[in-house]
Structures are given as C-alpha cells and as structure tokens.
Amino acid sequence: MKLSDVEFRAMQSLWRKWGQTYFELPLFQRMGLNVRDKDVLEIGCGNGHGGYLLNQLAPISYIGLDVMEEQIAIARRKYPQYKFIVQDATDLSQFADASKDVVIIFGVLHHIPEWRKTIDEIARVLKPDGQLFLEEPRGVDIKFFDFFFRWGHPDTDFGLKAMEEHLKSRGFKFQQQWTPLLTIYHCSH
Secondary structure: OOOOHHHHHHHOOHHHHHHHHHHHHHHHHHOOOOOOOOEEEEEOOOOOHHHHHHHOOOOOEEEEEEOOHHHHHHHHHHOOOOEEEEOOOOOOOOOOOOOEEEEEEEOOHHHOOOHHHHHHHHHHHEEEEEEEEEEEOOHHHHHHHHHHHOOOOOOOOOOHHHHHHHHHHOOOEEEEEEOOOOEEEEEEO
16 A cells, blocks of 8 residues: 555654664564574565665665555665565565565555455565564554544554464464564564
C-alpha cells in the first residue's frame, strides 16, 4: 500500500531518520542483529536511510524494496551505491528459496493489506536459521495516528497477536521481544 501524502512527508522527516538511527537499529542490535557477511533484505525500505545504516554494518549483500516508486527514487538518489527496487513484498519470487540470512522490517508490515503473504514469502526466502527483525506499532497506536493525523492505514485484521500467531504457524521462533513504545521482534526461522 502506498503511504498517504501526510505519512509520506512524515517518513521523510528528521524525526524518522533520528528514530531509525538512535532507537530502532540500536534496539535491533541489542537483540542480536549482526549483518556482517550476511545477505540482507529490507522490506519497506522507504527513502533508503535504513539501508544506509545497515550497509554501514558490512553485509555481503543488501537489497531494499518498497512498493512506492517515489520512495525508491529518493533512496536511489540519496544512496546510489546500494540496491533499491520497486517491489511488492507479497511476491518475492525473484528471490530464491533460502537465499537471505536476515530480513529487516522497520515498521511497515501493517501497511501491507495482505501482510500474511509477506510473512509467508519471508519464511520462504530465509535460510535455515535465518533471522527476522521487525518493528511494528500496536493496533491501538495505528488507530491513534489515523484518527489524529489522517495517515490512512489499510483496514485489515492486522494486529500484533494475529501477526505473532501467523509467524509461529510459519515456523518462526521468538528469540526476543521488546514492547514499551513499539513492539520489536527478533525471530529465527
């Protein structure tokens, strides 16, 4: 799903960049994120800042994908040395089975109406013992942002409990979880 104009602008802000740099990525790292010499896929890479941060950690390969051409254009302009593609996360067929060591999602799964298909595809492309790091807001927080800021998230059954159940049904094991403001997960497959 494409972001609304309001949320698109918010995702380009210094606050978003600050959050990824000083909050989300450090939490992922405390939970065990290590991409050195790994094949990394970022789903919902947006303007590429997360890709920039991840590439500072020396992966073998990195690919960032996003469904919004506008976001990919910004990412390619800002970080031409990294690979960003326009791609729907519900169909990762261009990636071979068991081809990625790490998949990262910086809070975009709730934007994907068919989020279960995305989890299914992640399970397929992760190598045995591959790791998924994802951050998602609680459903009540999504409703709050939609009410006050008119961000226009899709009307789906997405919620943390439903997401956790689907992850478990696809063989993911929860390594760590952190919940105060955002729910951040480290799962192995």
